[in-house]
Amino acid sequence: MQERYEPAAVERAAQAFWDQNRVFEAREDASEGNKFYCLSMFPYPSGRLHMGHVRNYTIGDVLTRFHKMQGKAVLQPMGWDAFGLPAENAAMKNGVPPAKWTRENIAYMKGQMKSLGLAFDWSREIATCDPSYYRWNQWMFLRMLEKGIAYRRTGVVNWDPVDQTVLANEQVIDGRGWRTGALIEKREIPMYYLAITKYAEELLADLDKLPEWPERVKTMQANWIGKSEGCEISFPYAPDTRALMGADGALKVFTTRADTLFGVTFMAIAAEHPIAVAAGAKNPALQAFIDECRRGSTMEADIATQEKKGMRTGLSVLHPFTGQSVEVWVANYVLMAYGEGAVMGVPGHDERDYEFALKNKLSIVQVVKSKTGAYENLDPPWRDAFSEYGLTMNSGEFDGLEYRAAVDAIARALEKKGLGRKRTQWRLRDWGISRQRYWGCPVPMIHCGKCGEVPVPDKDLPVVLPEGLVPDGSGNPLNKTPSFYECKCPKCGADARRETDTMDTFVDSSWYFLRFACPDADTMVDERANYWMPVDQYIGGIEHAILHLLYSRFWTKVMRDLGLVKNDEPFKNLLTQGMVLHDIYYREPAPGRRDFYNPADVEVLRDEKGQRTGAILLKDNQPVTWDGLGTMSKSKNNGVDPTDLIGTFGADTARMFMMFTAPPEQTLEWSEEGVQGSFRFIRRLWKAVYDQVNAPPPADSLTINEFDKRQLNAEQKALRRIAHHTLEKVTDDIGRRRSFNTAVAAVMELLNAVGKFDSKPLYGRVVAHEALEIAVMCLSPVIPHVTHELWHQLGHETALIHEQWWKPDPEALVQDHIEISVQVNGKMRARVGVPADATQEVAITAAKADANVQKFMEGKPVKKAIYVPGKLVNIVV
């Protein structure tokens, strides 16, 4: 064995062993309930791995290796979310087809992953841009079409002017494109939708079936689905409205506050509402206002802060109970896309309506009073709307009711009149999946002049995307490729045009985890999907809390309803890993200009206590400004390249640092010193094994197998106890708590104990050997390469990854003598030694005997004495 730890050679050898023996190829050979499907969110092949990827995959790898050693059948696959816009942008810049760029990136990133020693089953690799994968997107789309879940509709969409495409609501953040940050415009375009709203109720209810998901992810999904229970109420047209709309009818609204129905003093409708459109056609001033509203609403970011504006339509409707006429206003704060695109204006009890009424000098009526007496009777002018629940007043026959009772009574009465009913309203909208982009999965539809929309027959799947095209920024190149879009109508045989829109890439990622179970199946999925599903552990970024995770849940449920899979939910356990942050340093050579310096080139200055006082650039010893921590990025020049890191320290050090420095869900603060520390530890471990293996043999010639635990001295028993306790803790920390940082810390403590231990005597040597074996095994999920080598050095023929994870020896954990803490009146006063099986009396007597304890008891009578077995005694005087 070499004395020096040299990561490169060790890692190459371990990786070669795993490869040659196909150690991580998953097999469906475990008994029921003894499989472990571990999945990290597959990456977009952007070119190179970043540290966020490395952290993500290392977490998954630790769990995979641990569960494999528990004797489970494990599946940890990897693939590529390979369609998407960056490939098109790169194509425009370099003139390279997206397919070529993407496949080259995949090759490079796969090499990086291999150098990290990740236990992926590469025989199941998937790239979503392969026709063998996306044909099933298309096949599934056709099934959804048959079921009425997929449909085509012209609607107002979010248009990203930079990427020249439509975005789903989920992809619009603060009125800007999630990728480009460009302000989103509204456009009317025909596109395909998936009716995720049909599953809204189940998507919400089944969050309860996911106890092992982070609470905040579930809350975010619940808010996004946005269930609201209320009433739909019809306000019949007054004669003027009837005349304009050309028929009898009613203005429908949705409200959660039917109890305030008698407080209605106006109606507010969206600019796009049919009544507004009709009224605008006859009233130029109103039309101008409507146009203004629609222009304004192109920028959703401003909507929230916009001032409440409105204009009379000059029309009115009738109150469903009083029959009184109520004016209809067009208002800029009413959204066409939610509810009925119209609201009843109750300024007394809704803040927005209040603000609107004040501005437009509309009357305010109080119809709810507080149960506690406040807001008993409010005289105008009110300072505020009273929007809490209370008791109804000024509401005719419905007076004096509490919220729920009032809503029930009013809903019943409305139903009798045929003017309303209880109803649930959802915030969730259907998922628009059409994208006017080239590098995506073609939507399998054909447009025929005679037959209209015709699905591509199953036998013609896949509709293959031509791979050689290079987008030039002027829209979708498929529109300029007759060989793609020219086709015959499958129904009538006439010349027809193929749909050139492609699918949202979130479609690709909505079911890839199912395909990993059976990547070579000649159907979309086969029985193996039911074997592996659900994913036992899913790991990825919190940024997918809504989008990807909601779509995947939806898609799984649709597949279940089509009889393709059995599970209701795809991901049993979800871990959202934190971001990787690094220091940011800059200088400002000119006002407004900042030059950023890589932290590797900067030295931090500290005072005697170790507090940072400043930083200098190593190159010129001149100060640089510290700008806090931020995610690693090119623009801030604070990135660390995984390949460079592995080259310097090895993959094990990189993995160790990430697992040890912070809990997986929290942000990780990168530090060069911390990386050094991890490297130092691995070197110490290596040295400890080296010293053990190379120590001169003891005079006595017993072998390990003959060692008799009863002959150990106190020191040896103590180390044995620490070692087995460490094994117990690490097993629990990785297996149950997913607390990798404390698992690593526990092994560090063990190694510290071995360092102080006298391993010269025979039994000392035997115990130290066992302690090192435990340390090596416990760390093997985290630093698999070096432990692979050290395991052999410790005398084992079997490769460590093929070992069964050890169980702690109960005999080693037994202590005959323990130390307990003694408190007097709840304050720590002493520690005393007692036999491990001490009774309450024995422990308390021992505690009282301590000099310091006596000092604080001062001979006062003992009121009470509490004994927590094995831990402490508290004497209350």
Add this chain to the structure above:
RNA sequence: GCCCCGGUGGCGGAACUGGUAGACGCAACGGACUUAAAAUCCGUCGGUCGCAAGGCCAUGCCGGUUCGAUUCCGGCCCGGGGCACCA
């Protein structure tokens, strides 16, 4: 505005079910080795009083429950994230 998460040494963090607050690591300081530096090894390391034994204070702030609270409850302050004219 609503919802969620968090606040512990110079720093990252530990304390899992209410039971020794600060494990482990980083930084810093002192020492050994060395011609020297690096590496390595040993020691110190929340504040404060004390020669020491030991005491007092301390987990954002205020209060409560308890023999005992970083942990549970109520109220506040601060930081981060999500949602946001959703009727």
